Amino acid sequence: MDKPSSQHLKPPSSAIHHHHHHHHHQQRVSSSSSATPRPPLTVHASATVADTVVFQGTHPISIGAGTVIHPRAKLYSYDGPLSIGEGCIIGEKSSIGASPTPTSTTTTPTTPTTTSGSSEAPSIVKTRISNAVTIAPLAIVFPGAYIHSAAIVESSATIHRGASVGSHSKICGGCHVPPNGNIPDWTVVWGVGSNSGQRRRKRTTGKIVPSAVVAAGSVTPQQQGVEGRLIEDARLVVLQRERETLVHMIGGSATARRR
Amino acid sequence: MSRPFPYTYISCPCVERPVSDPSRKKETSPRKGSSQPAPEINDNDDEEEEKDFDPRSPRANFSLYPPEQLLYCEDCHQIKCPRCITEEIVCWYCPSCLFETPSSMVRSEGNRCARNCFSCPICTAPLAVSTLENVSGSGSQQGPWVLSCGYCMWTTLDIGIKFDKPTNIRNQLSKMTESSRGRQMSRAYGDLKSPLSPLATAYSTVDGPEVPPDDGKPPADEDPAVLGPDARFAALKAFYRNQLSETSASPNDPLGTDFGAGFSSPGALNRIMSLYTSSTLSGLYGGNSKKSKPKPLMMREAQTASEGLKLAASDAEDTIIQRMASDDCGWEGLASSEQRVFQFPEARFVEDLLPLPTLLRTKRSKRCKSCKHILVKPEFKPQSTRFRIRLIALSYIPLTTIRPLAVSPSSGVTSSTTLLAAPTPDLNALQPLQPIQILLTLKNHMFDPVRVTLGTPSVTPGAVATKVTILCPQFDIGANSDVWDEALQASNPADQRSSRSGLTGGYEKVAEAGKVWDKGRNWTTVVLEVVPGLLERKTGTLNTKEKKDEEDAKDARHARDATSDGGWSDSDENETTPPPGHGLGLETQSSPAPAQPDEDVLEIPVFVRMEWDSENQMEQPVAKGKPEMVKRELAYWMVLGVGRIEY
Numbered sequence: 001m002d003k004p005s006s007q008h009l010k011p012p013s014s015a016i017h018h019h020h021h022h023h024h025h026q027q028r029v030s031s032s033s034s035a036t037p038r039p040p041l042t043v044h045a046s047a048t049v050a051d052t053v054v055f056q057g058t059h060p061i062s063i064g065a066g067t068v069i070h071p072r073a074k075l076y077s078y079d080g081p082l083s084i085g086e087g088c089i090i091g092e093k094s095s096i097g098a099s100p101t102p103t104s105t106t107t108t109p110t111t112p113t114t115t116s117g118s119s120e121a122p123s124i125v126k127t128r129i130s131n132a133v134t135i136a137p138l139a140i141v142f143p144g145a146y147i148h149s150a151a152i153v154e155s156s157a158t159i160h161r162g163a164s165v166g167s168h169s170k171i172c173g174g175c176h177v178p179p180n181g182n183i184p185d186w187t188v189v190w191g192v193g194s195n196s197g198q199r200r201r202k203r204t205t206g207k208i209v210p211s212a213v214v215a216a217g218s219v220t221p222q223q224q225g226v227e228g229r230l231i232e233d234a235r236l237v238v239l240q241r242e243r244e245t246l247v248h249m250i251g252g253s254a255t256a257r258r259r
Numbered sequence: 260m261s262r263p264f265p266y267t268y269i270s271c272p273c274v275e276r277p278v279s280d281p282s283r284k285k286e287t288s289p290r291k292g293s294s295q296p297a298p299e300i301n302d303n304d305d306e307e308e309e310k311d312f313d314p315r316s317p318r319a320n321f322s323l324y325p326p327e328q329l330l331y332c333e334d335c336h337q338i339k340c341p342r343c344i345t346e347e348i349v350c351w352y353c354p355s356c357l358f359e360t361p362s363s364m365v366r367s368e369g370n371r372c373a374r375n376c377f378s379c380p381i382c383t384a385p386l387a388v389s390t391l392e393n394v395s396g397s398g399s400q401q402g403p404w405v406l407s408c409g410y411c412m413w414t415t416l417d418i419g420i421k422f423d424k425p426t427n428i429r430n431q432l433s434k435m436t437e438s439s440r441g442r443q444m445s446r447a448y449g450d451l452k453s454p455l456s457p458l459a460t461a462y463s464t465v466d467g468p469e470v471p472p473d474d475g476k477p478p479a480d481e482d483p484a485v486l487g488p489d490a491r492f493a494a495l496k497a498f499y500r501n502q503l504s505e506t507s508a509s510p511n512d513p514l515g516t517d518f519g520a521g522f523s524s525p526g527a528l529n530r531i532m533s534l535y536t537s538s539t540l541s542g543l544y545g546g547n548s549k550k551s552k553p554k555p556l557m558m559r560e561a562q563t564a565s566e567g568l569k570l571a572a573s574d575a576e577d578t579i580i581q582r583m584a585s586d587d588c589g590w591e592g593l594a595s596s597e598q599r600v601f602q603f604p605e606a607r608f609v610e611d612l613l614p615l616p617t618l619l620r621t622k623r624s625k626r627c628k629s630c631k632h633i634l635v636k637p638e639f640k641p642q643s644t645r646f647r648i649r650l651i652a653l654s655y656i657p658l659t660t661i662r663p664l665a666v667s668p669s670s671g672v673t674s675s676t677t678l679l680a681a682p683t684p685d686l687n688a689l690q691p692l693q694p695i696q697i698l699l700t701l702k703n704h705m706f707d708p709v710r711v712t713l714g715t716p717s718v719t720p721g722a723v724a725t726k727v728t729i730l731c732p733q734f735d736i737g738a739n740s741d742v743w744d745e746a747l748q749a750s751n752p753a754d755q756r757s758s759r760s761g762l763t764g765g766y767e768k769v770a771e772a773g774k775v776w777d778k779g780r781n782w783t784t785v786v787l788e789v790v791p792g793l794l795e796r797k798t799g800t801l802n803t804k805e806k807k808d809e810e811d812a813k814d815a816r817h818a819r820d821a822t823s824d825g826g827w828s829d830s831d832e833n834e835t836t837p838p839p840g841h842g843l844g845l846e847t848q849s850s851p852a853p854a855q856p857d858e859d860v861l862e863i864p865v866f867v868r869m870e871w872d873s874e875n876q877m878e879q880p881v882a883k884g885k886p887e888m889v890k891r892e893l894a895y896w897m898v899l900g901v902g903r904i905e906y
Contacts, residue, residue, distance in 0.1 A: 170412055190382055190411045200591045201381060201609065204417045228416045230391055231407060 039077040044086075048251045057082070057097060059124065064088070064131065068246040073135075074099070079143035080124040085131035089243060091155065092137040097127055130167070132236060145177075148185070150236060168203065168232055204228030262325070264686040265661045265697075266900040269329060269652070270312060271340030274322035312864040312896035313720040323898055326659070329652035330634045332627040338652050338895055339627055344634060349622040352641030355385055359641050360619055371616035375428045379408035380598060380612035388425045404428075406614050418610055429616055436487060436613065488603040495567030506558045579607060624648075657701035657711065657736060657782075657869070661899050664696040664786065686902030689861060691793040697901060699729075699865075702782040703736040707871045710735050713785070714866040723792040723904060727863050730772045731785040739781045787863070791904045794859055861901045868894040 039055055042062040050071035055061060057077025063069065064086035073090045075082060076097030084090065125144035129135070133147050136155040141147065145159040148167035153159060156174045163177040166185035171177060175189045175198055183189060186205055191198040205228050313319055322340070330339040337343075351360045353372035360373065377386040386406040403421040406428065407414040415421060422431050561568040572578075582588055594602070594609050601615050625635040636648040663683045684695050703709050713732045719725040777784040872888045 172410060188411050199595070201411060201413070202591060203412055204414075228414065231405070231412070231414050231416060234389075234391065 037078075039075075039082075048247045050250045056099065066243060068243050068250060070094075070137070070246075070250065076100075076143075077127075080126045082127045082129075082143075084129045085133065085149065087132040087240070087243060088129055088135070089133075089239070089246065090129075090135045091139060094135045094137060094139045094141070096129070096135065096141045097143050125162070132239060134239065136173070139171075142179075150232070168205075170203075203232070205232075262900070264900055264902045265663075267326060267659045267661065268314075268323035268898040268900070269326050269338065269656070270319065270322045270896040270898065271324060271329065271338055271343065272895055273340055273343045274319070311716040311720060312866065312898075314862040314864050314898040315721040326653055326656070326897075327651070329656075330625065331650050331652040331655040332630060332632050332634055333650060334630040334632040335627060336891060336893060338656065338893075339634060343628050344625045345628050346623040346625050349624050349637055350639055350641060351619045351621055353617050354620045355617045357641045359639075365619065370619045372619060373429050373616070375426065376617035377406055377428070377614040378617055379411060379413050380602065380614055381413045381609065382408060382411040383615075384408050384410040385617070386614055388422075388428065390425070391421070415614065418613070432614070433489075436489075488605070491567045491569060493567075494565065495561055498561050498566040502558045582608065654704045656867075656893065656895070657703050657709065659867075659897060659899070660700045660702070661787075661901065662698050662700075663902075664698050684902075688905040689791045689902045691791050691904055694788055694790045697787040697789055697899075698776060698784050699787050699899070700782055700784040701736055704739050704781070705871065705873075706738050706740065707873050708735060708738045709869050709871040711783070712868045712870075714868070715787075715863060719792070719861070719863055722858055723794055723861070725792040725861055725863070725904075726788075726790040728788040729785060729865075730788060731775050734775045734778075734783050734785060736783045737779070737781045787899075789861070789863070789901060791861055791902075794904055794906055859904045859906070861904055863899045863901060865897050865899055866894065867897055868892070 036056050037058045039057040040060040041055060042060060043049060044063060044065040044067070046065045047063045048068045049063065050069060050073070052071040053069050054072070054074040055077075056075070057079075059077040059079075059081040061075055061077050061082045061084075063084045066086050067084055067088040067090070069075075069084075069090040070092040072093045074093070074095040074097075075084075075090075076095070076099050078100050079098055082097050084096075090096065127141065127143050128146045129141070130147060130149035130151075132150045134152045135141065135147075136153060136157070138156045139153045139158070140156075141153065141159045142161040142163075144162040145165070146163075147153065147159065147165045148169070150168045151165045152170040153165065154171060154173040154175070157171040158176045159165060159171065160177055160179040160181065162180040163182070165171060165177060165183045166187060168185055169183050169187045170189070171183070172188065172190040175191065177183055177189065183200075184202075186203040188201045188203060189198060190201070314323065324340050328341065330344060331337070332339050332343075348362070351362060351365045351370065352358060353360065353374070353376050355376035356372065356374055358372070358374060360368075360370075364373070375388055378384065379386055386408050388404055389407050390404050391402045403423065404425045405415045405421050420432070420435060422428055424431070583593060588608065592608050592610070594607055594612055598609070598612055599606055602612055606612055622637045622639070622641070623635075624633055624637065626633050633648055634650045635646060637643075638645045638647060663686060665683050684690070689695065699713075701711060711734055713729050715727050715729055717726060717728065719727060775783050776786045870890065870892050873891050874888060
């Protein structure tokens with residue numbers, strides 16, 4: 001079982017020299033200076049990171065236990081530290097954090113505040129992704145966003161700077177959460193477009209008495225006591241299974257390629 | 260906005276010939292008065308263009324179709340646009356489970372899937388039947404089942420519904436919504452978190468026709484026997500049908516009635532008519548004394564809940580308003596109008612929305628309107644995407660493609676920098692007054708060789724006078740043949756390709772008048788010489804109305820690009836009133852617009868006339884001479900969208 005060794009982090013361009021510091025459960029790599037700054041990485045041993053994941057930036061990036069990061073995901077920490085919790089799935093070609101703007105690509109790794117490509121966020125902003133979050137392919141999470149646990153950011157959705165996505169919420173495909181926007185817990189943002197066409201709905205968590213029009217007459221009252229939360233529990237179970245499968249696929253292929 | 264350049268549209272001949280008349284070929288153009296936008300800006304040769312199709316006329320735009328949307332009737336020998344055909348429904352099927360529904364069932368049950376297919380009431384995504392068993396830990400392997408939306412994560416648990424088995428969910432749902440409807444419906448209006456339900460259940464109505472209408476008693480309380488929406492509709496329907504039969508059957512003597520009251524009944528008309536038609540009128544007069552005649556029953560309205568009457572609770576609206584204003588409802592808790600369209604009318608909140616059974620779809624066969632010949636007939640099975648008959652126009656008329664010829668240095672066009680820089684002219688920025696050459700390729704899909712005659716006005720109609728010359732207006736196209744034949748016979752397909760491209764010849768090839776540019780097995784390419792006209796910069800105040808009309812027509816055509824629905828009405832004659840809502844903008848468009856919208860688009864009307872000999876498969880009234888081989892002729896206008904002229 002060489003899983004811990006196979007779970008080495010794999011910065012994308014292999015031409016760069018790395019220092020590997022092996023701890024008990026965490027491996028810390030501080031990259032040497034190069035054209036693209038390497039962020040200090042803290043990856044839990046049980047996390048699965050594909051070979052072609054892009055890590056760039058100057059601030060530390062931490063990845064929690066059991067998190068799976070698909071190939072070609074881009075994680076930038078120019079604007080501030082980036083922390084990804086446990087049991088997350090970061091989809092292919094998704095982008096977390098912001099790459100520096102082309103004008104400021106000449107970065108000096110020692111002064112992170114000046115390297116941030118975005119002029120509007122010169123201070124360090126922390127980007128947080130909590131546990132069991134799903135970031136679908138091509139989703140974009142800008143710096144300063146806080147995605148709470150068990151949230152879903154669907155493909156091509158955009159979480160703008162400073163936005164907060166509540167736990168168990170879902171940002172459907174292509175939807176935008178505006179800068180500093182706040183999505184409460186258990187909310188689904190769906191629809192088309194950025195603002196006007198977008199709608200929100202609250203997911204049910206508790207028991208719902210059938211409303212008047214619905215009139216679930218044939219259902220006995222004790223039968224009705226199924227909480228909406230059950231659906232979310234089921235989804236998280238499925239998410240867990242998906243992660244297990246992904247570990248085999250991404251981790252396995254990564255191992256095979258290394259040898 | 261519309262298709263990218265270059266494009267081709269074909270004008271269905273039905274515009275000028277509403278009634279199919281195969282004997283008459285298209286020689287005259289549609290009515291001139293309507294096809295011309297009222298003031299031609301520079302009407303240099305208006306008389307000559309009398310017969311020419313004007314792609315800029317608002318009316319013409321309604322007849323232009325992309326070629327692939329057209330059908331062809333083999334009986335009429337004519338192109339058929341969506342307005343020249345009738346449609347018949349072949350089968351109804353559910354797009355989600357592909358199960359066919361008999362049309363009798365559609366008539367009785369409605370056009371929605373009767374099985375397990377539902378769409379989300381929130382976001383219209385299809386719902387999936389999923390189980391709760393592994394989560395709820397109910398022990399048995401068949402847990403309760405719910406419908407869940409994969410997109411917006413709505414489930415039937417949101418409305419407190421779960422199903423006992425994963426099949427026949429439509430039935431289960433309708434049982435739930437209908438069985439104890441009375442109690443639930445009383446809650447709908449009396450019991451929205453308000454303590455009215457005891458009152459409602461305590462109240463009972465007197466059943467009978469003598470119950471006065473609602474003016475007497477306050478409708479505060481709900482009937483316990485009040486019905487659900489579906490049942491109420493059924494009750495009302497039965498009630499009115501009953502009323503109709505009662506009131507129309509009972510009177511047999513019209514004169515005995517008080518006419519003033521009798522008119523309110525639908526039976527009154529029958530009575531009045533029988534007054535004139537009945538031969539027993541006099542007999543009835545004599546036989547019946549006036550006092551013995553029963554008063555005819557007047558049609559009345561539903562008066563009890565069992566008849567379908569539903570009285571709104573007096574505080575129903577207050578309850579709804581309070582609920583809307585409450586914090587847990589909010590904007591998101593209100594059902595949008597789109598969501599409410601297919602729901603029960605009293606569904607106002609998202610909690611009231613029911614999953615919608617999937618709408619059925621149809622397969623349709625299409626017939627020619629004039630000869631009833633079937634043009635399109637799909638396979639009956641919903642799973643099959645094949646067609647038994649499909650007479651698309653492109654297998655009869657030549658497929659027309661155009662592309663610009665690379666500007667050759669020897670052609671004398673050296674004045675512009677852009678033309679020299681680019682090998683082919685940029686179709687989105689054609690230089691005015693600089694000739695370009697356009698390759699017009701017609702590809703024959705019939706198995707008979709075709710002789711084609713092209714015609715075009717030498718100057719395009721419209722404000723921008725573009726000179727067009729077809730260098731070889733008459734040519735032949737070879738017959739189409741089997742693909743395998745071609746593959747076996749083709750000795751040098753590479754040569755064909757190279758010559759066809761027109762680029763590889765190193766610009767030696769120069770277009771000559773009277774000669775085809777290139778020719779292949781079943782295609783022929785000729786050259787069009789086009790001198791784009793100069794756009795005049797106008798202040799835009801001149802012809803705003805015409806502009807509007809053109810916009811409308813353009814919109815119509817663009818809309819047709821998206822949908823193949825061709826049911827546009829011809830409403831845009833300039834002499835008549837403009838379409839509603841467009842008459843107001845006459846003065847508002849006085850901004851210094853450089854030109855009319857899309858005035859810079861270079862569209863060339865080309866009249867195509869094809870002649871070919873074909874075997875006479877059917878009786879053909881126009882058959883000339885030979886019994887077996889018949890000379891066929893087809894003529895139509897097409898419009899070549901070449902590009903956009905630069906200012």
